[in-house]
Amino acid sequence: MANLETVAPSAGTIDAWKKSAAFSTLRSRIVRFIRQRKLGAFGVGLVLLIVCIALASPLIQRYDDNRAFAQPNPQFNPNANPIQVAQNPSLSSPTIVSRYQSPSAAHWFGTDGYGRDIYARVIAGARAAIFIGIGASIFAVALGTAIGIISGYFSGITDLVVQRFVDAMRAFPGLVLLLLIVQVKKDAPLWLTVLALGILGWATAVRIVRSVVLTTARLPYVEAARAYGASDLRIMRSHILPNVMAPVIVIFSIGIGGYILAEAGLSFLGLGPQGTTTWGKMVSAGRQALDLHPWEALFSGGAITLTVLGFNLAGDAIRDELDPRLRQR
């Protein structure tokens, strides 16, 4: 009797899952993914690394990202009279802000113009970038899928009107739409940026979802469902939605890199989320001291590039895996 237990583990446990057929096919799929699409696997690894950094950021930041470091001032003279201070201003303050320090043991990436640790700010920026990128993509995909399904399923006037809106939003020049939405509040909070990026992106999702829905809605089994009395909502949810999930996942993963780039551009112009450390802001600030102190600009810009690279590679591989037709967009 004891032997039976080792051969057939009780259902519902981790051991049961590990021996099940679903697990082995999933594992073989993952292994095949890593072997065949090495670039994509590298991208996924990069993404996981950066997400872990973002999640663990309070632990690995070393310092607070807004803390200004200062060193004791050797020239400090508390007994200096005003005339001496006027001649040599550095006599009056007990500390000197550690501005524009080069990378050292205390400050791995150096300090910026306000004396803040660049490494801490880069890690804090990872938090913001991941939140914005993934949040905006979720919002854009959710909104775009809902509208795409409705537009494609009902066709007719609904479709015509919705498509004109989509065309109108795509006709807006570049960042303009983003700038308009982001300025609705005086100092843009983080969620407003995510919202603005999502509104920018839903148009792409709508187009792709709609084209899939247009073919799916004409299939015989959908007509059969309608014939036996299924409501439109039920059809959309049970029959159309599952067919749309593959391209939706692809749109979601490919879009993240674009949203991170767009937000970085916005922050670079100074119109990004206030009160949060973002990489775009750091590149803009670092540009001022570029010739003597390139560290701030280079490390933050490099962080943006690496993150977007990871998401792009991962997204491309997922697209190749799930739906190669989307290659030509």
Add this chain to the structure above:
Amino acid sequence: MSHYIARRLILNAVVIWLVATLVFIAVRALPGDYAQQQAGARMELTDQRQAVNQLRKDLGLDKPLWRQYITFMASLSHASLGRSYETHRTTWRELGDRLPYTLELGTSILIVAFAISMPVGIISAVRQDSWADYILRTFSILAVATPVFFSAVILLFIVLRLHLWTIDLISHPHLWTQPAAALKLYAIPAFAGGIAGGAGIMRLLRSQLLEVLRQDYVRTAFAKGLQERTVILRHALKNAMIPIVTILGLAIADIISGQIILENMFNIHGVGQYLLSRLLVRDFPPFEGTVILTASVVVMMNLIVDIVYAWMDPRIRLA
């Protein structure tokens, strides 16, 4: 074909009207307006509210929203893009001043993009899976992931550190009046934008060329004994370029919109910078006018591109 064009033109008109309405609403939904920013800042506290209200009345901003909308639509219908609250010049005039700079920057970016992407794409496709191909593809993947302003910063860093030339952001030279000075200014943004755009073109060209090179007529050409260079340049490239022509059309539309970020970085008085500055000071008419004009160009270029595509590739049938 003419049926298709007529239908598209009507749809385009609807889309442009939608854009105009959307920008009208969006811009008035923003906090603050021009009167508040200007008059309020210059007067003493007691006169402030009076000055702001007076300015609002002068500019017509105190009228109810639907009234403003009707005025807006009326002026739009006779091709007027409004008059700036700040300079009182018409938007057409202001854009006329700024378009040359945007065109300079835009065409420079386009030239750099094609100059880089064409040879790179061809080499990468013809020597598929060689070391050259892998290295070039890596560079193009990196180029797509790098934000435009960061490439500009890197190039700026190289120029500054190696003391290659000094960058003058104050005088605004044109390429046709002071070519040397203008080149020093436009070189970095042109390359920054060109690298980003060129990467996309390179990948498309490579995939298209790979497809074309597998075709039978290419094998026949090789079998006839033609040199590789002749086959590629005379036969394969023409067919591979078709989707790239569509990109060219969209790129032209992009040029007109102006590169907001690059123009801002290098203090180039182009259309993009104009859009940004008008938005920030809430100068509605030029902002609305420029957005509508840009959107119209984009929408028209899309139509032209579709027609050219159908003309170039007889296999395509217009919907």
